[in-house]
Structures are given as structure tokens and as C-alpha cells.
Amino acid sequence: MAPTGQRRSGYSRRAQYNLFTGYIIAGIGALIGAVLLALSFFQPQLFGGLRGAAADTVSPATQTSATVRTGSKSIWDSVSGYYRAGSKNAELKREMEIARIRLAEAAAVKSENQRLKALLGLQDGDVKPVAVARLVGSTASSTRRFAYVGAGKDQGVEIGMPVRSPRGVVGRVLEVANDSARILLLTDTESVLPVRRASDETVAFAEGRGDGLLRIRLINLGINPLEVGDMFVTSGAGGFYRPGAAVAILVEKTDDGGLARMVSDPAATDFVSVDPIFEPEAVVAVQTPAETELDE
């Protein structure tokens, strides 16, 4: 389109001043942005209140859309279920038989576990989630991987609490507003989670790569014992996550560990539960510098 004549102010003093002020404000705006950006690099939580209030404001809309999204997904699932129903049915029957056998074995192991634990005097109470809420949205256009859940301070959610779906770990709470909370997903580049291989005690860190995969970095270097298809669960180190929750499955082997895919993909997740921090004392202890003593 042809440019407007607004830039030529002519002899009008008013137009000249208007134009000049516009440029000045634009320049100052860019400067303010740079200063705020630098500030939020050093103090990432500084503007959390503003962001939380904004997320609270739009949360009725995002709640509704989350409901519609999961609803439409289940319709699609049931439609696609009819496709090749026969062969799927046979396959499922086979899997079912194997699963029954495994279930019986697991029951045996469970009873043995109970017996041994009773012997040791350990008690293993069920963890009660702080809140169960929908995953209502995410920062889908940013490089960072954040998501929002529809529960906040009013429901008792606090910063640092782990967020789980029925399948496994999703992430942990980063910022809390009144009715919503922002969570750091496992795939974010800033997320590090201590894990262990489910089959043995091989400990590692699962770091987000920013492209949907997790990098498994072994703590004990040497011959890489991992194999594609290995399952990783939380180890409980660090005190945030309860041990034994499913995290990721190895898809590729590398020199110092491997690449893994998340078990609980947030895109396929409907409801999540926010759990209490596993060992709050351990978290405080880890965050306390070595020079200062822990106050009782």
C-alpha cells in the first residue's frame, strides 16, 4: 500500500512535535524493554505476580477450551477406534493375556514387598494430592516449555510441588497465582530431574533439551549400560519428587547416556495432580549454603 503522508509534517508545529514525540517514545520504549529484560534475567520471579494475575484473568476461557479440547479428542479417538477394529481386537486379546500373567506376578511381588516392609517396620502411606486440576494451557509459541494448571494458591498449591499425570511426571510448579499455577515441563531446557533406571539402581539426570526429548546423563561414567527401551523413574534425590514415578523411555543411546522420550506427554494429558513436596526438609537443606547451619 502507498505510504501515508503522515511522516511529512510540513510547517505545522503541532504535527512536527507529534511526530518527534512518537519517535522519542518508541526509542524510550525499546530502552525500557531492554532494562526490564535484563532485570528479569537476574530476578526471573520479579514479574511473576503480574503474569499470575494475567493467567488468572484468562483462566475461565482456557478452562473451557481445555474441556472442549479433551472432549473433541475423545470423539476422534472413538472414531479412529473403528478403523481396523478386528485385527486390533485380536492383538489386544493377546496383550491382555500376557498382562494378566504379569499382573499375577506383580501381585506376588507386592505381597512379598509388604511382608518385607512390615518386617523392617517401614510404613508406606498413600500420598494424597494437594489438588487435581486440568492442564489448561501452555506457552505454545515460546522456546520455553511452560504449562498452566487450573489450581493455585486457593487450592493450596505451592512453588516447587511436583505435578503428575496418571502416566507419570509432568513437571513442577514454578509460579503460583490465586487460581492458576505455571509449571515448568520436563522438556524445558532449565529442567533437571534426578532419575534411576527402573530395572536397577543406575542413577542419572534427565535434562530437557527444548525439542521434546530428554537427555539422560549418567552420573557414573564408564561403560554405558543403557539400552533402548529402558524405563526411567524418579529416584527421589533432591527431595522434590516421590521416588518411583515414571519419567521417560530411552529411544537413543549416546556416549554419556542417551535420549529419552517423556512417558507422560502434556499434549495428551487431561487431568494432572499436584502432589506435596516429597521431603521439604531435604529441599531446604539442599538450598542452604554449606557455611550456614540449618535452624531446627
Added chain:
Amino acid sequence: MERIDPRARSDAYGNRINRSHSALLANIVPWASILLGSILPLFFIASALPIMPPVGFLLLLGWRLVRPGLLPVWAGLPLGMFDDLFSGQPFGFGILTWSLALIAIELIETRLPWRSFWQDWFTAGIVTTVYLIAGWLLSGGSPTLHSLVALVPQLVLSILLFPVLARLIARLDQFRLHRWKSL
């Protein structure tokens, strides 16, 4: 007269007799559409890759390039601040980049006053590329090579979305200047 040509007393913005533009609508539509564009990516759950184009930023570029002179140069300050609340980038990133983008387009316009749509698309493509790479660098996380590779689908989608958004903005502009019945 109407019997010969039903559109004799109307133009693209509706009937001209006893109708007038709404001052409120004429001023609010560009701003409101950009604000809505900023919120839109929030509604999608995309875990693996940042696949959703930055709709708010693309709409800002669209309004600026399709209808020059409508948005003031300083529009990046308030609009970018709003985008920061929802984008997931560190606060201040939107204010900085949106302001710089508008200033850059202003400079380009002084050099090339007459442009075709293709040149506008090219400008928008370059500005979007710089914006997304800046977002990768200044995300507050560590910029890994993998997350840069993961940016490519989003970038392609954003560039391809611009013509669609330009058409949408042309429609919105028609709506903005529609004549409503005045009593």
C-alpha cells in the same frame, strides 16, 4: 436509482445514506486484534516443539505493513508488555523486540516508500526470523542447538501464515470502517 443498481448508494463499507463510521470501532479493532493474537497461543498444548506461530507479533507486523500509519511507532511498548504476560519469555522481551521491530519497519519505509505485497511479505519474513532467533537466545534458558533446530517448523509456519493474516487484516479493516446506522 436502486432499481437500476442496488449498490449505487453504497461502497465497500456499506450504505452511505444515514450511516456513519463508529469512532470506537475504528480505533479499537487493530489493538484488540493484536491483544487477542497474543493470548491465542495459550490455548494450545504443544509439548514437543514450539510449533505455534507468535500470532500477536505477526498481527502487529500485518497491521503495520498492510495499513501503514494506523499504529503509532510507540505501539510496541504497550502491546509488547501485554504479550510478555502470556508469551512465556522473560518479561521485557516483548517490549524490546516489538518496539525495535516497529522502528526497523519505519526505517525500511523511509528507504522504500512504494512497496508491493511481496516486498512486505519479505520484510515480515526477515523480521519474524530475527524475532524468533532473538527469542531463542533471550529465552532465559540455555540456548541449545537442539532447541534451535526445533525452531525451524515454527519459523516456516509463521512465514507461511503471514499472507493469510494479511487477508484477515484487510477484512478486519473493512469491518473497522463499516458504516453503522445512525439515528
